[in-house]
Structure formats: C-alpha cells, structure tokens
Amino acid sequence: MRNRIIIVDDDPINNHMSSYFISQTLTETDIISFELPIEALEFLNDASIMKDESYMNVILLDINMPAISGWDVLDEFEKMTPHIHEHFKIFLVSSSIDPKDRERSDANIFVKELLSKPLTDSVIRKLFTA
C-alpha cells in the first residue's frame, strides 16, 4: 500500500512549498494538491465509489478558504462512508494561532491534529505513523 498526501489550500505558494517539503522528506509518497476545496470533495467522493484500497491517505486541510472552509470540508467528510473514514487521515493546517481553532479541532473526531504553518520535516515524517 502506497502513501499519499492530499493538500487542500487556496494559497498556491503554500501548496508549492508544502509539496516540496513532502517530496524531500517522504520519498515514497504521492502528492496531490487542490486549491479549490470543492475539487478535493469530488476526489473523495470518487474514492468512495471506487473503494480504492491501494493507498493510505493523509489530507492536509487548510482552515481559512473562501466559499468552502476547512470546517465545511470536514462536515462533508463526516457524511461519507466508514471506508473513507478509515482510509483518509485528516490533519488541519493553519497559519492561524487562534485558540478557537484549536478547541474546535480537538472536538472533531476526524481531525488527527492541528498543524501550524509552515510544515517542518519532523511533522511531515510523523504524518503516517501518528
């Protein structure tokens, strides 16, 4: 089973940067990035239909995005099948140091952890082991 990281963030600079970090740190990992959360949700729905079990997925989900925020994506995720829930680990990512976001993420069972931007080597290494 291969590892795959899905980045959902409206900031292209961040996506580029994150992809680079991951590619340098986790060599055997596929990376997909979405600037529009709606595209990410479509991807998840497709994955749900196909029941593709060849990947272990980690989603790096930005909280602050226009139109559909990270929280909105989490709401949609909740409605998806247990199969998806099992195969997709979600990490929230934010440049924010807002304590409100921290509280909210702790309360959400689908969120593994709230990560602060920018991502570091050590954090990225732990993504699949956590």
Add this chain to the structure above:
Amino acid sequence: MINTEMGIIDVLNTIEDLAIGCDQFDNYEMLIENIKSKFDSIANTDTTGLYLYNEGEEKLKLIYAKGLSKEEIEQAEDSAMEMHPGHVFKTGDILWVQDQDGELDSHLGIEKGLFNKRSRLYVPVKSGNKIAGAFGIQSEQANAFTDFHLKLLKIFAALAGRCHYSINQKILIKKLECKEKEFSKLLYNTNDLIAAYDARGFINYVNESWLNRMHYTFEDVVGTNIFSYIHQESHAHCIQFFNSLGTQQTHSHLVEYSLTTKHGKKIELKGTVICNYEDEKLIGINSFLKDVTDRNNSSRKIKEDSEIILGICEGIPESVVITDLNGLIVKWDTKSKSLFGWDETEVKGLDFLETIFDENTVPQFRNIIDECERQGSYEFELQHRDLKARHKNGNEFYISMNLVSTKMNNEDLIMFFVMDSTERKKAKDELLRSKLMLDLILQSLSESVWAVSIPDNEIEYIDKSSEDLYGYTVTEWYGNRNIWMDSIHRDDKTMVINETEKLYKLGQIYLEYRIITASKEEKWIYSRIKILKDYRNLPFLMVGISGDITERKIAEENIKKAKIQNVKLKSLYENILNNIPIDIALFDSDHKYLFINKEAIKDEQIRRWMIGKDDFDYARLKGNSEEIAVKRRKEFESVIKSNKVAFWLDVHKNKSGEAIYKERRLHSFDNNNYVIGYAVDVTAQKAVEHDKERVISELIQRNIDLEQFSYIISHNLRLPVANIIGITRILADYKIDDNDKEQFLSGLVDSAKQLDGVIMDLNEILKVRRETSEKKEIVYFPDVLRRVTEDLKEIIKQEDVLIVSNFESIMAIDAIPAFMYSVFHNLITNSIKYKKENMTSLIEIKSGLFDGKVQLSFKDNGIGIDLKKNMNSVFGMYKRFHAKVYGKGMGLYMVKRQVESMGGTIKIESEVNKGSEFLLEFRLNDLKISNN
C-alpha cells in the same frame, strides 16, 4: 365635576344669580326651572331630586327629578316618606350614604338591597322655620360624592328653601287678599253700620251704610276718632265702656249708644262690638250696629199709647209679632209674613216661639217669661242676636229679636221686634274667620310684625314671632322701648339710623342689618318699615316686618369669600404653575386648552390666545405643519380611550437648530373631563445619554477593531510570514534546482508583497478612525457618483456595466467627503466584481427619506451572497465568498467602518444568483439634509 378655577367662578356666578333671583319667583315652575338648569350645569350627577312637602296630600312631591322616568318618579314619590327623603324631611338631618349601608337602611325600615343606588346625599330644605322637603343626589357608584357636592347641595337647598318660603308667603297673602275682598263685599252690602277702629278709637274703616247714615265720606272719617261722632248723651257711657274693654278680655259686647250725623241729627244704635286682643292687649275694635232710632221711637210710643201700636208698627223695618204672656200669637204683621212665610190666619193663636224656633231655643225664652211671672212684673226689654230661626219652607236663617212687655187694652202682652240678621251673622263669622286666618298666617310667618308709635317710640304692637327672632318675650318688648335700637349690631347702628330718617320722606324703607339677640347670638335680619300718617298727615305709627335672613346672608358671604379666595388662589396657582420649569397644559375633553403655563409658551399674548384653542390652531398661527398637532391628538385620544397615561419623547429643533428633547406625558382625570399634559426638557439628559451611547459604541468598535487586529495578525499577517519562513527554510536547507529556486523566490516576493498589503490595510483602517474627526460638509451624491465612475471608467467599459441613479428626493447629506467617495467606490466595485458572467451588470443607486432617515440604496443583479451561511461575516475583514474572484476581503469591511463612523448603518439583502442590495441609513438629526 368642578376642577378648574374658571369652573368655580362660573358656579359662584350661577349661585349668585339664583340667590338674587330667589325672592322673585311667583310659582314653583319658575323655581324648578331655575334650580334645574343651574344645578345641572354645575353638578354632573346621575339622579337629582328635589322633594317638597305637600300639605294637602300629606306626601313628599318630587317637584324636580333628573335621571328618572315617569314611572320611577311616581314610585319615588309614593315611597319618599319612608325612604331617605322622608328621613331627612322628618329629622332635618343631612343624610350621606357613600355605599350600600345596611345599618342605616334597616334603621329607616328599608329592606336592604331594595334600594340599588349606591351613593346618596340628601340635605333638608328649610322654608322659614319649617322643613319643607329634601334635596338629594344619587349615584350608581360608591363614593361618588365629595364635600364639594355636599356644599353645593346645601347652598342649593338653602336657595330652594328661600324660594319655597317666598312663594308660600305670596300664596298666603293672595289667599288673604281674596278673602278680604269677599269679606268687604259683605260689609259693603249690609244695612248694619260697621266700623273698625283701634284701641284708642281712631277709625280705620267704616262701611257704606255707616257713611250713608252719618252723611260723611270715607276720606272724612278715616283716621279720625270715633269719639268725635258719639252723641253727647252717650259720651260718658261710651268712655266708661271703652276703658273697661282693656281689662275685660271679652270679645263680644252688646252695646247701645247714639251718634251724631254730619247734620247734627242724633241716631240711636244698637249692636255688637267685637274686640281684638293680642297677648291680652286690645289692638282693635269692630262694631256692628243697627240703626234703632225709628224702632225706639215706636216702642216708646207703644208704651205711651198702645192703641196706635199697630199703625206705627207698619212703619218700622222690623217685623212685629205680639203674643200674650203665654206666647200665643195675637198679632202677626205683613213684614212677619214675608220674613217667616206664614200668613196671620195660619199662625194666630199658635205658640210664637215654637213656630219659629227649634226645640233647643224655645226653653231659653220660656225661662225669661217664667221668671217675669215669678217676679210678678211684666216690664222687661230683652235683646237677642243671631238666633237660628225657621222659615215656613224649612229653610234656616238668623234673626235678631227684641222683646218688650206692653199693655194693650189693659192686657199684658209681649211685643217681638224681629229682624233678619243672616247677612250680619255671615259678615261677623267671616270677620272672625279672617281674623283667625290672619293670626294663622302671622304665626306661620317667621317674620316679626310690629308697630311703634311716633314720636314717643312706644311699642304699640309686636307679634309672637319676635320672640323667636330677638329672643325677648312680648312682655319684655312692651316694657322696654329701647330693645329695638339696642339689639342692632354696633356696626350697623349708624346705617339703620340714617336709613330710618329717610323713612319720613320715602314713606317706606327696606333694611338688611345684623342684630344681637337676647342670647347674644348674631343674626342677619331684614326689616320692611312703613310709616302711617294720621288725618292731619302727621306720622303717628311705624309699622314693620322683620325676618331672619342669616342663612341667606351667610350663604352670600361665603360666596363672596369663596370668590375672593378663589381669585387669590387662582392667581397663586397660576404663579406657581408659571414658575415651574416644566411645560404644563390643561385640556378639556375636546383637547382645547384651558390653561397653559409660561414655560410652555413664553409670549403672554399667545398664551392668552391659546385658551379655548387647540394645537391645530397653534400650528395655523405659527404657520407650522400639522404633524405635531396630529401626533398629539392621537396621543390625546388614546388617553381618553384607555384612561392610561400616555408617555412619549418628542424632538424638535430650536431657533439655532439644536435638537431639543422633551419627555411628554398626558393623563386624564375626573372621568375624562380634563386632561393634563406635562413636558420636561430632557435635552441635557439626552445629550449625556447620547454621549454615553457614543462612548459605548466607540468602545465596542474599538474592541471589534482590536479583535479584527488580532485576527489580522493571527491570520492575514501570519500567512505571508509562514510562507516566508517556509521558503527561506527551503532555500537555506535544501539543494534545489534553478527552476524550483526561481519559483520559490517569486513566491517569497509575493509573500512579502502580501505582507506589505496587509500592513497597508491596517494603516487604512487606522485612517478611518483618524478621519472620523474630520469636519463634515455637504456632499452631493451626483458629484460623488461622477467622480467614482470617472475613476472606474476603464473597468466599467471592460466589464459591461450600466449604472442608473436617482437622487431626486434627497440630493446631498452632511458627510465626510472621502468616506462617501470610498463607500460609492467600494460598493460599485463590489457589484462589478460579483457580476454574472456574460450579462450586463446593472447597478441602481437611489436616495430617499424614510421614517425620518436618509436612505441610500445600491442594488445590483450580480451573483449574490448566500446570507444564510455568511450573514455574520459579510462585512468582516478579509472575507471573501467566492473562491474564483480576486479580492482581499477589505472593501465591505471598510464601507461598514466608514458608514458607521458617520453615524449611519448598513445592511444587505441578497439572494444567490439574483443580486444584492446594500441599504445605507443616516439619521436625520445627525446629518443635515439638503435638496439643493
């Protein structure tokens, strides 16, 4: 009921009118009309009733009833004696029941609950010394009556009593006059000589027969003394008789004396004298005499020569009957036939007494004759008056009879001279009855009647009523000539003396003055004094009537006092009200001003003018719009309807354009008859409140700003910083190829720019705060729009935008020009940004005045915003709602800040795919509006 000063003055005037008029009413109808109209105009009661006692029917008649149907009036009258009016009438007490009072009702013998009126107030109506009835008011409500009602009722009852008394007196006097007319007709027609004179013999009256017989005229004899007509022969006898009258106390005397006619001829008279005594003092003498000259002559002649008796008998006016000593008729002349109806042939030989008298009268004569027989002397002469006799046809009539013993042909006989005295008897009875009635009237009058001789000031006559009035007995009066003058109140003495002096010139006077009674009580009385002159035209007697008017005087005094007091009170109240720093106005039930104080309207002329007018009149006077008057009328009507206090805040501009806040309050009282309005100036309070609100809202804004700042710092500032940290780490730690390096470097530049942009935005926000203190000026909407469209010329052309504007109703407001520009710029840009693709963007901008606020609307046909989701964050900073549209999320935040810093509000209405409308509102009193 009566609550305004003016109202009380009206009441007083009304009562005064009635008090002055109350002696002038001739009948009850006038009295009722007057009391009804006047009392009703003052006292607003459910039921009013004036009961007066009717002696003939022995019941209380409801002579005036308000609020009762005909049946109810009859019912009330039937039960009045047993009910409350009767109680008041019998006891003379005031009855005041404020609620269903079982105790009192059972005391009156009234079944509880039978009487459903809940408040009752009755006062007695006093007429002279007597209680004539009761005056009362009733109400369905408990505790309906106050002291004021009692006072009013008392005053009206006193006036009603006064009227009643005055009317009754007039009726009595009229009755007496009628009787007197009838009586004098009788006196005039009789053959008897009738005269009336006083105790000293001065003639007051003689009848026609007297004058004819004496050959005098009425003017000749009235005022002269009877003794000047008495024949010398009778003089000594008459003086003795007169003197005896004063002590005898006998009313009726048989007399015989002679008078001398004008021509010196002697006439012999025989008859009755009736004396009038008042308290054992002789006050007058009436004589009823018959001319017996001819008869005496004939009886003398009979005695001399019985042979010619019969011939002579035919010549005298009396009927002559001759009987023997047993009373059997011997001779019956023709006059007897016409008097008794019997012919001589029918009665000759019959018992005379039995023929003409009934069995009660007969024995009386029998005794006389028997007595004569016993004494053996048949010489007698007897006279009997007013005997009841019987005519042949059975009719009864009165006769006077003289019987004389005589001898005819040496036979002892009795001669009866008989005269019809029916008329005389009638006149005598009438006189007695009249006298009784006069006494009755005098007694029923509470007035004192008196006579004082001139110039010696001796009390000649004073009646019993004077005892009640002055407290001195009649004997005390007769004994002390100074009582009258001494009892006059010190302060009125000079006036009375001065007025009395006018008496000789005027003949009669009317006085009102105070007296001090024997019991040292002060009373107001009136006296009507007349002077009587003797035949020499010299005054000899002062006759007067005096009566108690204390009650009326007190009522009048009280009215006067109350009037003065009220005028004083009124000016005092007005002074107080005019110096209270609150607007005060009193309205009647039609919302017309009854009073308005100085604080409310400074100009005294206008203040006076306002009385009786309303706010509409004021608006017309001032040339103002009727808006305020309409608003106030609405509040007034709600107060009248709900009976609750109306309370509102009202703003108007003073001359210098400053907003004045007034807290207004309206409430009604006295069953909505009056409404009082206050207005307190709360501008200072409002300014403080306003400042407080502003400070609070500023603080809230600051807080929001701070939150925004921390948000900006934690999100927007942190984002580029995170990127910069990340990229610099990559550049430092990793060996990267040139292509990547270039990409990261440009990302680094973008992030730095982004960081700079955020800092610039922060600066922009701070600028709004700073610029708020900038001066506002008139900003014309068309100018702002022109500048913005000019600046956005390129993008408008490029994006296919159509802007339509309408600023007709409001063209400009007082605002900060830079802010207004920003608002227009941001809202238009926003609409263009979120326009629908492939469709002309239509932006409608218009201004208007709604509910006292200036409204500015920006409406587009763009893609809209899902407000359900984003309601709270539309105007937030760095909020963007559409992923594909470029924008920092600053525009709407800035618009909101700027609008609010100018005192306005902004809200949005939007529907996805239909468009959005931004509504801006600015309060009028913060912004001057302009239509130019």
